[in-house]
Amino acid sequence: DIQMTQSPSSLSASVGDRVTITCQASQDISNYLNWYQHKPGQAPKVLIYDASTVEKGVSSRFSGSGSGTHFTFTIISLQPEDIATYYCQQYDDFPLTFGGGTKVEIK
């Protein structure tokens, strides 16, 4: 199974800060990676697919980069509505696997 190691598990930042989350795959997954935003009681929302493509309708303050085994997700300027848990997920091979999640809070 491909293990996805996501860090940090939580972070606290100020409005306007740049926030970065990383995801490390245990083997090469090319660019087969999604980034999700999940708010309590809501459906998870895909923000980034294929590691760096921003989903239609998603704010340009979200971005993704990386390929192979190392990936980065960035919120360029944190806003109050960005409070959520963020997950990476690989779809290179079964079983599909997720990172452990990063809970983002406002300082």
Added chain:
Amino acid sequence: EVQLLESGGGLVQPGGSLRVSCAASGFTFGDYAMTWVRQAPGKGLEWVSSISHSGPNTYFADFVKGRFTLSRDNSKNTLHLQLNSLRTEDTAVYYCAKERGAYPRYGTDVWGQGTTVIVSS
């Protein structure tokens, strides 16, 4: 607008069965693979199962193999996950998600709101 609406969750005793369903609208259901993901209380997201666009190809996480089955009715735009031999650790919110392609492993793009399954005596 693409919409997915899960139903069928509830309280069931250990060893019991339940069928959860996902009604799709806003897209040509039979053109896309579908996936189920769950989230146990206080835990992260966990992939459960996927099915190809026409149904013959199904894929399961090891922890549900032999207990869960996945099927789809493309004439009714509906996905069904049959949960058998349920365990307390199957307690979770179950989400259905649309894949980007006809076969899984293209990544998901739209998710439903989820249905809650509680396994308890």
